[in-house]
Amino acid sequence: MPPPEVLLVCSTAVSSLAVWSPSRVHRSSARVAVVLLLAAGAGLVVFGEPRWQWLPIIAGAVLALVAVTASRRARRRASRRAVTAAAAASLAVTAVGALAAWSFPVVDLPEPTGEYAVGTTTVQWDDRGREETWTDDPDDHRVVVAQIWYPAERPEDGRTRAPYLGWSAEEARVVADGLAGAFGVPGFLLDDAARAGTHATADADVAEGRPRYPVVVFSPGLGGVRSQNTAWAQELASHGYVVAALDHPHDSAVVVLEDGTVVRGRAAATGETDEDERRAAEWTSIRARDMRLALARLREANDSGRGPFAGRLDLDRVAAAGHSLGGAAAIAAAVRDHGFAAVIDLDGYPGRVETTAYPQPLLALVAGAGTGDAEGDRRYEESLEEVLGASAGPSYRLTVPDAAHLSFTDAPLYLPPVPSLVGTGDRTAVHRITARATLVFLDATLRGARVDLDAALAELGELTGPSA
Known part of the structure; x- marks a missing residue:
């Protein structure tokens, strides 16, 4: 996958892990996820061409950020279950996008090796x-x-x-x-x-x-x-x-x-x-x-x-x-x-x-x-x-x-x-x-x-x- 797509996947992973992290690392994990998401977005805008594989990866990253934000306010057991389900769903959706990006990659023809x-x-x-x-x-x-x-x-x-x-x-x-x-x-x-x-x-x-x-x-x-x-x-x-x-x-x-x-x-x-x-x-x-x-x-x-x-x-x-x-x-x-x-x-x-x-x-x-x-x-x-x-x-x-x-x-x-x-x-x-x-x-x-x-x-x- 191109670097911006890798950053998106990493952002989702960090956000999802933050949901289950102890409170002392929750805030820093969320900040890292936001930075990764912004860097990925900038890379996609500057260096990338739109690819259909982005849709599930971006959806997963956004869903993960929503989950990590909501997890700070979740006090009731039902709310915590919903946040956990959202985080798990974000990982699943991102995995689908990552698999699609790997299966249908950016086409890069091998460089010819001859003298001409x-x-x-x-x-x-x-x-x-x-x-x-x-x-x-x-x-x-x-x-x-x-x-x-x-x-x-x-x-x-x-x-x-x-x-x-x-x-x-x-x-x-x-x-x-x-x-x-x-x-x-x-x-x-x-x-x-x-x-x-x-x-x-x-x-x-x-x-x-x-x-x-x-x-x-x-x-x-x-x-x-x-x-x-x-x-x-x-x-x-x-x-x-x-x-x-x-x-x-x-x-x-x-x-x-x-x-x-x-x-x-x-x-x-x-x-x-x-x-x-x-x-x-x-x-x-x-x-x-x-x-x-x-x-x-x-x-x-x-x-x-x-x-x-x-x-x-x-x-x-x-x-x-x-x-x-x-x-x-x-x-x-x-x-x-x-x-x-x-x-x-x-x-x-x-x-x-x-x-x-x-x-x-x-x-x-x-x-x-x-x-x-x-x-x-x-x-x-x-x-x-x-x-x-x-x-x-x-x-x-x-x-x-x-x-x-x-x-x-x-x-x-x-x-x-x-x-x-x-x-x-x-x-x-x-x-x-x-x-x-x-x-x-x-x-x-x-x-x-x-x-x-x-x-x-x-x-x-x-x-x-x-x-x-």
């Missing part, structure tokens, strides 16, 4: 020759939105950080509400995520350190959004990679197009295994085509002689990457388009991919917590082994201990640390492992770094697979 500053920009790519199959309008064509993270020149003093969930505060609010709906929780629970900032500068100049930068095209999970792996994308960019993270309209939870149109997710399961597998295979195919479109548009931007990325992208060294359904889409895109030189699958079930031999090396990161379903884990294991075996390049399966499915995204930074949901209680532990594993894999496969890849990956988890 990070820039970001958003583009929209239209594929006018491709019908939009999510709608019935025959004139509707496919559109993909991408956020590009890249090595940048150091920003000038005073440049603000780019927002986290959207290009503007308004878009971030829309995206936060869409994600909340996907998680099945009220939108206000993600207020902190909606207000969060990144470590990137919007539209910064591309860094001059290298003549050209390798590229990673990223697809999020089903219902996910382009920003869901921002911490990971920023880390890669700080180490000299350009990351194009995609929004898939009608599939992502919500996508805001450049004209302001809001496209909400429509992908939904039916509960019937065969039909859901058919749908998932179709969605995977659509996403794979989106990733191939991204690669084509990046080639055009690189070759055009115009724009910030002209001549700056090394498109002979491109990786397809994705989380969950996006991981399956990355494999499918690489199988069809050998312009992708490597593949990264972040806990994606590849059973919807038509498995044929493909030349690219593959790194699959797997959640050590599993799916919670023995049959699902078995099918996932078999499917992943088949895909790993189809790679003509070196292939690796790295199982990350204590990781859950959402651990490979930014979700641990703003959701409650429930192990089955986001894995280990350390909110950044899996991020560090994911970033390290993908960087060492990309450096070896795209940049030809001389490294014992097996040994480097084995330090991060349980390494298995045909090449391990």
